[in-house]
Structure formats: C-alpha cells, structure tokens
Amino acid sequence: MAEFDINAEPKTAQVLTLPSYMERHQHGYPQIVIGLKGRAEFEVDGEVKLIGPGQGCIVPAGYDHRFGGIGLSDILVLNFFMEMEAVDSDLNERVNALLEKDIYFQLDLPIQQLVQLLVKEIQADPDDVWLCQACQDTIIALLHRHTKPFEMLKKGNRLNIDLIDRYIQQHLASKISVANLAACVFLGESHFHLLFKSQVGCTPHQYIVQKRIELAQSLIKEGQYNLGHISQLVGFSDQSTFTNNFCRLVGVSPSHYRKNLS
Structure with a gap:
C-alpha cells in the first residue's frame, strides 16, 4: 500500500494510505475517491463528510479540498488526466454525468465487490499503466448504475439485517470478517459491532457461526454430501471445529444428527 505523498506523480488508478493529519491541495483534473x-x-467545496468503506466523493478539477485519515485509512483514487475532449465519447459522457452528481456517494454491494477485486490487481502491479487504465474504465462504466445518495448513519439507526444475511450467504464457504460485514452497511468496524450486538443479541462472529451451522443442517437433510464435504461447504477450517460448533449449537454431533434423521 503506497503512503500518500503530495509531491508524488499521480497515477490513473492508485491505492493510497492517507496521512493521519489533514492535507490540503487542488489539481487541474477531476478525481474520484472510494473508501x-x-x-x-474529506472536505470538498466546503462540504465535510467522513468516508468509510464503500463510500466515496467526486473532486471536480480545480476544487480546493482537504482530507486526512482517521487512524489507518486506505482509499482508491481514480485520476482523469486527459482532456475530456480526447476521451472516448461514451466514456466522456459517463465521466461528465458523474461529475454532475452530488459530491458524496455510496456504492451498492455488487460494485463494492468488483472494486475489491480490481484493487487487488492494482496492488499486485501498481506500475502497470494499462491495468490501471482498464480498472478505471471498468469502474466508470458501471459507477453511474451502482451509486446512491450518501447516508450518514447515526446512533439509533437499525442495521439492514437482510443485506447482511445476503452477504453471509454468498460467502459462507470462505472466511467472513467483521470488517466485511461492516462494509456492507457503510460502518466502521467498532460501531458496527456495537450496533449489531445491540440489535441482534449476539456478536457478529456468533451470528456467522449460527448461519454456517444452519446451512450444515440443511445440507445434511439433503443427504447429497458427506460430513467432511459439508464442513468445507459451510466454511469451517477443519472437521473438528465444525463438529464442536455443531454439538454446541444443535446439541448432538453431525453424525448423530444425520442418524436421527434416518
């Protein structure tokens, strides 16, 4: 991850770690920032917002803006260096349409996932000019369909559990972190953890384990897979961990559960 350097040559698409102090500058090209x-x-045109994962802002050319990380903060920056007249006409229209929108925006889950994949590619080879341009073009081509108004979540707001459940269901076979779930609802990890426990009555980790075991029960009932395969399908690192959690939540081992069904 590159540390922010105000004197460094900017790239078409780059992943940066922001300084822990407020920096201020302006540039002669438009820019899109995604947390x-x-x-x-960020303060753009006098409007100040806190940007978290899945949130972003548009900085028009020539706009004075301030920014700084609150603790460790990583962002994706898309810089549009070319004169708009020299850009492909369709892309030109898409970029201009974005620049006419509100300064601050939020991304929906599908494009958040796409951005995460593209960021991994950029981090693997940050000096690949063609890769960075392709990532920028891909995000711009889709961004106008996958943004919504910026929403400030305050204490007392309720979490969208349906959205969280959908994310968990899509990723049960792999590792799911609290940071992943927090990003789904545009919250910091600690704030999300507190809201989740208050609303659901258990920690996010306990909830994920419950969902894994519920899916395991369904798969056992279907009878298509052996227990070792089911353990992998529901995201447990080994069968022993799967068995221990199954016994704790269901009251019997997976093998006894299957035997009782038959």
Missing part, C-alpha cells in the same frame, strides 16, 4: 478501509475526513 476501502478505515475512515477518512
């Missing part, structure tokens, strides 16, 4: 990790404070 990846942590929280960052």
Whole structure:
C-alpha cells in the first residue's frame, strides 16, 4: 500500500494510505475517491463528510479540498488526466454525468465487490499503466448504475439485517470478517459491532457461526454430501471445529444428527 505523498506523480488508478493529519491541495483534473478501509475526513467545496468503506466523493478539477485519515485509512483514487475532449465519447459522457452528481456517494454491494477485486490487481502491479487504465474504465462504466445518495448513519439507526444475511450467504464457504460485514452497511468496524450486538443479541462472529451451522443442517437433510464435504461447504477450517460448533449449537454431533434423521 503506497503512503500518500503530495509531491508524488499521480497515477490513473492508485491505492493510497492517507496521512493521519489533514492535507490540503487542488489539481487541474477531476478525481474520484472510494473508501476501502478505515475512515477518512474529506472536505470538498466546503462540504465535510467522513468516508468509510464503500463510500466515496467526486473532486471536480480545480476544487480546493482537504482530507486526512482517521487512524489507518486506505482509499482508491481514480485520476482523469486527459482532456475530456480526447476521451472516448461514451466514456466522456459517463465521466461528465458523474461529475454532475452530488459530491458524496455510496456504492451498492455488487460494485463494492468488483472494486475489491480490481484493487487487488492494482496492488499486485501498481506500475502497470494499462491495468490501471482498464480498472478505471471498468469502474466508470458501471459507477453511474451502482451509486446512491450518501447516508450518514447515526446512533439509533437499525442495521439492514437482510443485506447482511445476503452477504453471509454468498460467502459462507470462505472466511467472513467483521470488517466485511461492516462494509456492507457503510460502518466502521467498532460501531458496527456495537450496533449489531445491540440489535441482534449476539456478536457478529456468533451470528456467522449460527448461519454456517444452519446451512450444515440443511445440507445434511439433503443427504447429497458427506460430513467432511459439508464442513468445507459451510466454511469451517477443519472437521473438528465444525463438529464442536455443531454439538454446541444443535446439541448432538453431525453424525448423530444425520442418524436421527434416518
């Protein structure tokens, strides 16, 4: 991850770690910023917002803006260096349409996942000019369909559990972190953890384990897979961990559960 350097040559698409102090500058090209990790404070055209994962802002050319990370904060920056007249006409229209929108925006879950994949590619080879341009073009081509108004979540707001459940269901076979779930609802990890426990009555980790075991029960009932395969399908690192959690939540071992069904 590159540390922010105000004197460094900017790239078409780059992943940066923001400084923990407020920086201020302006540039002669438009820019789109998307939060990846942590929280960052941005002030654009006098409007101040905290940007978290899945949130972003548009900085028009020539606009003075301030920014800084609150703790560790990583962002994706898309810089549009070319004169708009020299850009492909369709892409030109898409970029201009975005620049006419509100400064601050939120991404829906599908494009958040796409951004995460593209960021991994950029991090693997940050100096690949063609890769960075392709990532920028891909995001711009889709961004106008996958943004919504920026929403400030305050204490007392209720979490969208349906959205969280959908994310868990899509990723049960792999590792799911609290940061992943927090990003789904545009919250910092600690704030999300507190809201989740208050609303659901258990920690996010306990909830994920419950969902894994519920899916395991369904798969056992279907009778298509052996227990070792089911353990992998529901995301447990080994069968022993799967068995221990199954016994704790269901009251019997997976093998006894299957035997009782028959």
